[in-house]
């Protein structure tokens with residue numbers, strides 16, 4: 001293996017340290033602690049873990065945190081009424097609804113997350129924040145791509161003028177990642193299931209981002225020698241004797257790609273860890289904007 005390993009743990013620690021410093025500065029200036037409310041509907045085990053980690057990160061950084069647990073029988077009206085209460089709650093500067101939503105609510109995800117006021121939308125999913133990102137204006141940016149970008153900056157990976165290829169066009173990762181790289185003056189290509197000769201396109205990439213949700217989809221022969229490979233996939237394989245819960249793997253064949261790439265993120269221990277750390281930064285950013293606006 002020759003590639004530099006970009007460890008999510010190290011970068012996440014730095015992001016949290018930055019967020020904690022900014023939170024303390026806000027407390028000194030305004031006497032207010034930034035606050036996050038997370039809404040979780042149903043009992044999905046992975047979501048329970050992620051929500052617990054978000055609450056723990058708030059405790060670690062001494063931010064105010066509320067977790068609202070709703071049964072999967074909750075109606076859309078009850079859920080949006082809860083969001084409305086939080087929209088007007090002065091202790092809460094950031095709100096998110098943990099995804100995926102269960103059952104019929106999943107089909108209403110856009111309407112439900114769009115109910116959160118744009119200034120409290122710490123997931124960056126609201127159309128106003130999406131528009132700001134596409135227009136290159138300041139706003140709240142989805143945590144995983146925002147974390148990837150900050151990691152690339154801190155790791156000293158040149159983005160200006162680089163050829164960047166994003167594989168996957170989801171609203172949560174692929175599209176915002178492409179907008180962020182474009183904002184950094186990269187030449188960006190977004191690939192998807194209809195892309196012809198995908199390997200020829202990915203082999204052009206100085207920065208290759210994989211966000212398709214398919215284990216080992218990016219093989220070593222699809223990577224340009226020396227490229228930076230960011231693996232956003234989190235896939236659980238079927239259980240086996242060594243991994244009774246199923247092994248966690250990314251979208252990249254890590255062992256093969258690490259022989260070719262210049263730098264690569266592992267799974268687990270890569271960009272997944274940046275998601276919660278970046279959320280803390282978004283909560284503090286949201287609080288800073290709201291408190292400054294209240295002062296005017």
Ligand SMILES: Nc1nc2c(c(=O)[nH]1)N[C@@H](CN(C=O)c1ccc(C(=O)N[C@@H](CCC(=O)O)C(=O)O)cc1)CN2
Nearest residue numbers: 050096097098099100123143268269270271272273275
């Ligand atoms: N409202 C949201 N819902 C979801 C988001 C999101 O950003 N906002 N992202 C994912 C889940 N997620 C956070 O919510 C998340 C996923 C993965 C990790 C992480 O730390 N991954 C670890 C492995 C963890 C494991 O063992 O399962 C890693 O990659 O090393 C953190 C947060 C979907 N829903």
